[in-house]
Amino acid sequence: DQQVKQNSPSLSVQEGRISILNCDYTNSMFDYFLWYKKYPAEGPTFLISISSIKDKNEDGRFTVFLNKSAKHLSLHIVPSQPGDSAVYFCAARDSGNTPLVFGKGTRLSVIA
Amino acid sequence: NAGVTQTPKFRVLKTGQSMTLLCAQDMNHEYMYWYRQDPGMGLRLIHYSVGEGTTAKGEVPDGYNVSRLKKQNFLLGLESAAPSQTSVYFCASSLRGNEQFFGPGTRLTVL
Numbered sequence: 256d257q258q259v260k261q262n263s264p265s266l267s268v269q270e271g272r273i274s275i276l277n278c279d280y281t282n283s284m285f286d287y288f289l290w291y292k293k294y295p296a297e298g299p300t301f302l303i304s305i306s307s308i309k310d311k312n313e314d315g316r317f318t319v320f321l322n323k324s325a326k327h328l329s330l331h332i333v334p335s336q337p338g339d340s341a342v343y344f345c346a347a348r349d350s351g352n353t354p355l356v357f358g359k360g361t362r363l364s365v366i367a
Numbered sequence: 368n369a370g371v372t373q374t375p376k377f378r379v380l381k382t383g384q385s386m387t388l389l390c391a392q393d394m395n396h397e398y399m400y401w402y403r404q405d406p407g408m409g410l411r412l413i414h415y416s417v418g419e420g421t422t423a424k425g426e427v428p429d430g431y432n433v434s435r436l437k438k439q440n441f442l443l444g445l446e447s448a449a450p451s452q453t454s455v456y457f458c459a460s461s462l463r464g465n466e467q468f469f470g471p472g473t474r475l476t477v478l
Binding site: 297360 | 371398400402407408409410411412415417425457459464465466467468469470471472
């Protein structure tokens, strides 16, 4: 049973527009959420995170929003750039010693 | 500061052969992880370790063994490789279990 779900396998966005990547989770014990970005033939790299005590975290062009009641988080990229084309993974963990749980990823294509 | 390194980068095995993948980190991280990535499946945790001398099973541990004899190294072993183990393997480490730093991956093909 998937605890972290990324229901959109792929997303195409025009350069300069907003990209919105979505992630849903089922475990109410999750209290820390992360987004990773992965280019082909490379390992995933950490992008941004948010604690459950917040509902928004911003870092430059990247903003993560958390809606705890809906068990939903989203990553906004504004403005989107061709270099943002990659696979984005959502991940979550609870407050115990358990490892991160990853979603299956969403492939973002930013078209020039 | 090399971060997380993985050896080898590529490997082709025949069914039934064995091999060991090496992961090394120079960040003095306590936690280390082995994942496999398959098309459409995301990152699936194979085994992990919360400290030197400790290991634990992840989501897909069957067919793999691990050892963490030194804090900086985490070894993943395949005793008898099967075609189903064809995948890209990623190692990661973290200080306290939150943000993980990943290696570049090992692409393994089992014929």
